[in-house]
Amino acid sequence: MNLLDGKLVSAKIKEDIKNEASAFTAKSGRKPHLVAILVGNDGGSETYVASKMRNCELVGFESTNIRYHVDVTEDELIAKIKEINQDPNIDGLIVQLPLPKHIDPEKITETIDHRKDVDGFHPINLGRMQRNLPCFIPATPYGIMLMLEHYGIDTAGKKAVVVGRSNIVGSPMSILLARNSNPGNCTVTLTHSRTANLKEEVLAADIIVAAIGRKHFVTADMVKEDAIVIDVGINREESTETKSGFKLYGDVDFEEVSKKSSWITPVPGGVGLMTIVGLLKNTLEAAKGTVY
Ligand code: GUN
Numbered sequence: 609m610n611l612l613d614g615k616l617v618s619a620k621i622k623e624d625i626k627n628e629a630s631a632f633t634a635k636s637g638r639k640p641h642l643v644a645i646l647v648g649n650d651g652g653s654e655t656y657v658a659s660k661m662r663n664c665e666l667v668g669f670e671s672t673n674i675r676y677h678v679d680v681t682e683d684e685l686i687a688k689i690k691e692i693n694q695d696p697n698i699d700g701l702i703v704q705l706p707l708p709k710h711i712d713p714e715k716i717t718e719t720i721d722h723r724k725d726v727d728g729f730h731p732i733n734l735g736r737m738q739r740n741l742p743c744f745i746p747a748t749p750y751g752i753m754l755m756l757e758h759y760g761i762d763t764a765g766k767k768a769v770v771v772g773r774s775n776i777v778g779s780p781m782s783i784l785l786a787r788n789s790n791p792g793n794c795t796v797t798l799t800h801s802r803t804a805n806l807k808e809e810v811l812a813a814d815i816i817v818a819a820i821g822r823k824h825f826v827t828a829d830m831v832k833e834d835a836i837v838i839d840v841g842i843n844r845e846e847s848t849e850t851k852s853g854f855k856l857y858g859d860v861d862f863e864e865v866s867k868k869s870s871w872i873t874p875v876p877g878g879v880g881l882m883t884i885v886g887l888l889k890n891t892l893e894a895a896k897g898t899v900y
Pocket of ligand 1: 703705
């Protein structure tokens, strides 16, 4: 078993981003600037946004967290997004998901100027990604591709099975792995809650991406010998063992699956850290104007 070490890879790439941000600031007289909108007080979302903000500071970006009460109206949120779209001192804007039920996430996503959509969720970015054109790639799949690239893993011709078809991870991941790119050039199966014979599908995979959001869903009996296993799960459970009061579990039963896999990501210390890197890279590109 070889570890796909998110701690090591993210630290290395963040060092590069920091140097590039410093060059950008010296040239332009301002720092790359990311704004994150957070609605309500979901514990997971608060943790993720705080981590995004902290990492912006670490690499020399400016970051602003705008918080709204859970009762904020859709119109209020849309008005704020339109204001940010017009602000030349803001490069990237993300609205943390999930949103409360009375707010339509599709409407919010499409209101964000695609040139500031560093989450890569806008249909223009999604379409351009599918065509292999310059765009913002969703942070988690982007981070996974950077991880595979870092370790020089040859994915061409391999059978990849993605478990979970979310807009944030599973669907864009399936597009990236199938693209004519490196990493990429996989034969991809995108599985979901209605997939028949899921176990057999996953067993046939050379590369498994588990993005279903269920603790230890992928067990050793579902994994082929020497498979490459990417665990996107961040399942939080209350625990007295940790300082934070929470313990994180992946979608993969690491202890058993790691005995069979050739490469595997740990949780924590794997994909989660790479997601931050994907977001920081997109924000830097937005500031530099290299995508749009
Ligand atoms: N919720 C879970 N992951 C993400 C993400 O990458 N971006 C946003 N905006 N919300 C999320």
